[in-house]
Amino acid sequence: MNFRLRVWRQKDRKSRGRLINYDATDIPPQASLLEMLDIMNERLLLRGEEPIAFDSDCREGICGTCSLTVNGEAHGPDHPGAACELYMRKFKEGETIVIEPFRLKSFPIVKDLVIDRSALDRIVQAGGFISARTGSAPEANSILVPKHDADVSMEAAACIGCGACAAACPNASAMLFTAAKVSHLATLPQGETERVRRVVSMVHAMDAEGFGNCTNIYECEAVCPAEISASFIAKLNREYSRATLKRSSGE
Amino acid sequence: MFVIMIGDLNSHTPHGPLDRKWTNHKDHARLVNPNNRRKFEIIVVGSGLAGGSAAATLGELGYRVKCFCYQDSPRRAHSIAAQGGINAAKNYQNDGDSIYRLFYDTIKGGDFRSREANTYRLAEVSGNIIDQCVAQGVPFAREYSGYLANRSFGGAQVSRTFYARGQTGQQLLLGCYSALCRQIAAGTVQMFPQTEMLDLVIVDGQAKGIVTRSLRTGKIEMVAGDAVVLATGGYGNVFYLSTNARGCNVTATYRAYKKGALFANPCFTQIHPTCIPHAGDYQSKLTLMSESLRNDGRVWVPKGKEDCAKPPNEIPHTERDYYLERKYPSYGNLSPRDIASRAAKEVCDEGRGVGPGGRGVYLDFADAIKRLGQETISERYGNLFEVYEKITGENAYKVPMRIYPAVHYTMGGLWVDYNLMSNVPGLFVVGEANFSDHGANRLGASALMQGLADGYFVLPYTLPNYLAGQVGKRPSIDRPEFKDAEREVRAKIDKLLKINGNRSLDSIHRELGELLWNKCGMARNKAGLEEALEKIPKLREKFWREVRVPGDGEDFNQSLERAGRVADFLEFAELLCIDALTRDESCGAHFREEHQTPDGEALRDDENFADVFAWEFQGANGTLNPPKLHREPLQFETVHLTQRSYK
Numbered sequence: 049m050n051f052r053l054r055v056w057r058q059k060d061r062k063s064r065g066r067l068i069n070y071d072a073t074d075i076p077p078q079a080s081l082l083e084m085l086d087i088m089n090e091r092l093l094l095r096g097e098e099p100i101a102f103d104s105d106c107r108e109g110i111c112g113t114c115s116l117t118v119n120g121e122a123h124g125p126d127h128p129g130a131a132c133e134l135y136m137r138k139f140k141e142g143e144t145i146v147i148e149p150f151r152l153k154s155f156p157i158v159k160d161l162v163i164d165r166s167a168l169d170r171i172v173q174a175g176g177f178i179s180a181r182t183g184s185a186p187e188a189n190s191i192l193v194p195k196h197d198a199d200v201s202m203e204a205a206a207c208i209g210c211g212a213c214a215a216a217c218p219n220a221s222a223m224l225f226t227a228a229k230v231s232h233l234a235t236l237p238q239g240e241t242e243r244v245r246r247v248v249s250m251v252h253a254m255d256a257e258g259f260g261n262c263t264n265i266y267e268c269e270a271v272c273p274a275e276i277s278a279s280f281i282a283k284l285n286r287e288y289s290r291a292t293l294k295r296s297s298g299e
Numbered sequence: 300m301f302v303i304m305i306g307d308l309n310s311h312t313p314h315g316p317l318d319r320k321w322t323n324h325k326d327h328a329r330l331v332n333p334n335n336r337r338k339f340e341i342i343v344v345g346s347g348l349a350g351g352s353a354a355a356t357l358g359e360l361g362y363r364v365k366c367f368c369y370q371d372s373p374r375r376a377h378s379i380a381a382q383g384g385i386n387a388a389k390n391y392q393n394d395g396d397s398i399y400r401l402f403y404d405t406i407k408g409g410d411f412r413s414r415e416a417n418t419y420r421l422a423e424v425s426g427n428i429i430d431q432c433v434a435q436g437v438p439f440a441r442e443y444s445g446y447l448a449n450r451s452f453g454g455a456q457v458s459r460t461f462y463a464r465g466q467t468g469q470q471l472l473l474g475c476y477s478a479l480c481r482q483i484a485a486g487t488v489q490m491f492p493q494t495e496m497l498d499l500v501i502v503d504g505q506a507k508g509i510v511t512r513s514l515r516t517g518k519i520e521m522v523a524g525d526a527v528v529l530a531t532g533g534y535g536n537v538f539y540l541s542t543n544a545r546g547c548n549v550t551a552t553y554r555a556y557k558k559g560a561l562f563a564n565p566c567f568t569q570i571h572p573t574c575i576p577h578a579g580d581y582q583s584k585l586t587l588m589s590e591s592l593r594n595d596g597r598v599w600v601p602k603g604k605e606d607c608a609k610p611p612n613e614i615p616h617t618e619r620d621y622y623l624e625r626k627y628p629s630y631g632n633l634s635p636r637d638i639a640s641r642a643a644k645e646v647c648d649e650g651r652g653v654g655p656g657g658r659g660v661y662l663d664f665a666d667a668i669k670r671l672g673q674e675t676i677s678e679r680y681g682n683l684f685e686v687y688e689k690i691t692g693e694n695a696y697k698v699p700m701r702i703y704p705a706v707h708y709t710m711g712g713l714w715v716d717y718n719l720m721s722n723v724p725g726l727f728v729v730g731e732a733n734f735s736d737h738g739a740n741r742l743g744a745s746a747l748m749q750g751l752a753d754g755y756f757v758l759p760y761t762l763p764n765y766l767a768g769q770v771g772k773r774p775s776i777d778r779p780e781f782k783d784a785e786r787e788v789r790a791k792i793d794k795l796l797k798i799n800g801n802r803s804l805d806s807i808h809r810e811l812g813e814l815l816w817n818k819c820g821m822a823r824n825k826a827g828l829e830e831a832l833e834k835i836p837k838l839r840e841k842f843w844r845e846v847r848v849p850g851d852g853e854d855f856n857q858s859l860e861r862a863g864r865v866a867d868f869l870e871f872a873e874l875l876c877i878d879a880l881t882r883d884e885s886c887g888a889h890f891r892e893e894h895q896t897p898d899g900e901a902l903r904d905d906e907n908f909a910d911v912f913a914w915e916f917q918g919a920n921g922t923l924n925p926p927k928l929h930r931e932p933l934q935f936e937t938v939h940l941t942q943r944s945y946k
């Protein structure tokens with residue numbers, strides 16, 4: 049297959065970037081978008097041009113490394129799925145494909161299509177854990193978890209931490225990411241003890257990183273490769289109000 | 300050809316009965332008092348299950364930890380991709396499981412090429428892992444009663460595998476990452492993402508530091524520590540195509556090998572039977588379909604070659620060969636990986652393979668769907684069916700999946716003793732990067748178990764035992780050993796950047812992969828290995844002459860990153876083939892065609908090869924000098940060596 053590519057090239061964080069045109073010819077329809085970029089890079093290299101920098105690792109949609117905006121959509125048009133799970137046969141012959149990084153202030157561009165998402169790590173560091181010291185755990189089956197709760201928790205825990213939710217949100221909000229972690233842990237009995245502190249710290253960290261607010265646009269849910277439901281944002285809001293109420297009543 | 304040393308390796312396995320060894324060992328290990336712990340700096344390279352759990356636990360104990368990974372976040376280590384599950388001898392199903400049985404299955408699955416004491420310890424701590432992970436909030440699958448659920452996996456007749464949908468590795472790693480994050484916030488662990496270890500520094504015979512390069516800025520740094528822990532995963536990518544992530548590499552362990560650490564059993568590489576078949580040259584990796592699928596899927600090919608091109612649903616049951624059920628009636632579709640992979644190769648070699656190039660077999664869910672309903676199947680494996688459809692465009696609820704074996708896991712790795720310390724004092728190796736527990740073949744759901752066992756429950760006891768004698772011995776980076784290592788790293792980078800040829804890295808790496816897959820893959824023989832050993836040095840020369848690495852070293856440069864890794868694979872491949880050639884027997888995943896039973900199973904030679912092969916680097920002089928072989932005889936005090944049978 050043949051395509052016209054428009055790819056974001058930017059030397060480093062400080063330089064200005066722009067879209068550059070490339071012709072992608074003879075691309076096997078079974079190749080993934082990232083494999084198409086591999087092929088292009090091989091050609092650029094042999095022409096003496098600098099290959100396009102883009103991040104990826106597992107290439108099966110679970111590590112959350114790839115972070116491309118394709119034709120204006122985070123991870124491209126084939127939802128749900130990460131950019132590495134997007135196959136060229138999903139595009140039309142001759143189509144123009146615009147490839148950019150995820151764009152938001154909290155994820156500065158490192159080079160070309162590579163961004164810095166350490167803000168997400170810092171939100172988890174603020175409290176996205178259960179403080180269970182190694183060796184102190186009780187016998188596993190002494191903690192019963194109703195199947196329904198375990199399933200809901202798993203649905204939230206499935207987040208791959210790619211940041212597409214924030215990239216797709218017109219407000220650049222990381223609420224879905226934060227909501228997923230808060231809900232995962234708040235749904236389980238093991239998460240109960242730190243429930244209040246966790247949600248308050250994580251929401252504060254999220255604000256401090258410069259992410260915006262949620263105004264119920266649901267773009268996040270639409271692009272999420274792990275199909276995290278936006279209803280978890282409602283849960284986050286409930287958890288947060290509950291926590292602030294508990295705190296203000298001095299509990 | 301090689302200098303061979305027998306019995307000079309001391310595994311430091313404690314005395315006493317098998318089931319008391321670990322307890323006794325812990326009871327007598329030296330301790331570091333809490334006030335002294337913060338005086339120690341521990342370098343942990345890797346943030347997967349092994350490195351992440353080690354770093355978090357050591358941080359909790361009060362040591363100062365520096366943790367490195369090449370991804371942009373520790374949460375993205377390749378452990379994240381494990382699907383099927385994690386074993387533990389909890390016997391929650393009351394089906395006869397026990398620590399002994401998990402130990403025995405692991406030893407037998409590994410075809411009697413692992414150390415009894417290590418493997419027993421692994422089974423012994425397996426239960427604690429599940430306790431720990433549940434406490435962290437890992438959302439394992441549950442029964443309606445709220446109790447933990449289990450499934451079966453290959454190579455076992457009990458149900459002892461715990462799982463979180465098809466994303467067990469992800470959930471375990473996120474649990475471990477959350478513990479790591481807690482320590483990062485507490486200031487005990489300092490995390491260095493996108494930072495690659497490029498060399499090990501040895502001072503006065505002890506591992507006391509590393510040289511790193513920031514992948515983001517190109518900055519090269521020297522880091523001193525009181526001990527170095529390598530948790531850098533497996534080297535499956537030496538085959539170019541594997542189920543590993545793009546970035547998985549042998550660089551950290553290979554460069555440690557070049558500094559004197561012994562590399563053990565490199566030829567023990569596992570080929571997983573259930574992967575999506577290879578479709579073309581553009582392909583950058585192979586995708587695993589979890590082995591758990593073999594619980595409900597039936598593997599078959601047509602009985603006659605003439606049926607191979609027919610749509611599978613038109614081939615009647617009587618014309619299908621359910622070859623695993625036929626050859627291994629008691630384990631059937633759940634026979635171990637090496638056996639299932641070879642059986643698939645065999646039927647394809649006979650011309651009965653299906654799909655492009657005849658390199659595929661069917662994995663059929665029709666019977667299971669009839670028996671259990673589509674909903675149950677989708678609940679168990681829904682995400683895997685989706686992945687399959689994404690990649691192939693086929694709906695596996697309607698037509699059988701096509702699968703083929705692919706490189707998946709490496710049992711070989713740096714040699715370690717019972718304490719997980721290499722022959723270089725102060726250098727510890729955990730997780731897939733070491734060679735320890737799986738012998739010549741790993742059972743499904745046991746790698747996650749081993750990574751977490753090493754990091755949560757073994758290293759935190761054995762590392763202090765070393766540290767106790769090391770107070771105040773951390774060297775300054777002004778020592779010449781650091782400067783020398785740094786200089787070497789810079790020189791290597793400059794050399795790569797100066798080649799300026801006209802071939803891409805991928806094209807050479809692909810060539811290496813194909814050579815290894817054909818000559819040192821599922822089946823190996825003397826002539827093929829000798830041919831590979833002749834070709835690898837030539838390919839290496841080609842690399843250093845013809846490859847093109849653009850850009851410079853002072854910058855974010857992905858080509859340079861990959862070039863260093865491919866250069867190491869090109870040297871390491873030689874060691875792999877030398878090991879495969881020297882091990883003149885078949886065992887587990889190492890199948891030498893010269894050594895098979897009349898019905899085509901691996902034929903061990905316990906008399907001559909019940910040893911660990913541990914290789915010592917001997918320098919290079921234009922070409923690589925032949926490495927020196929050390930042999931650690933395996934002593935079996937408890938189990939009897941038998942011909943493995945899964946019939």
Ligand SMILES: Cc1cc2nc3c(=O)[nH]c(=O)nc-3n(C[C@H](O)[C@H](O)[C@H](O)COP(=O)(O)OP(=O)(O)OC[C@H]3O[C@@H](n4cnc5c(N)ncnc54)[C@H](O)[C@@H]3O)c2cc1C
Nearest residue numbers: 345346347348349369378383384496532730731744746747
């Ligand atoms: C697709 C797939 C499915 C699997 N499914 C299962 C399963 O169901 N059950 C099971 O038990 N096992 C499974 N396995 C095997 C298992 O996942 C791995 O063996 C295990 O997770 C390895 O963990 P690790 O911590 O040793 O290494 P990894 O998780 O690979 O981590 C390696 C770490 O080292 C870092 N690193 C590497 N090199 C360098 C360097 N030079 N400098 C700095 N950092 C470096 C990386 O950044 C990373 O953080 C599966 C494997 C694959 C590939």
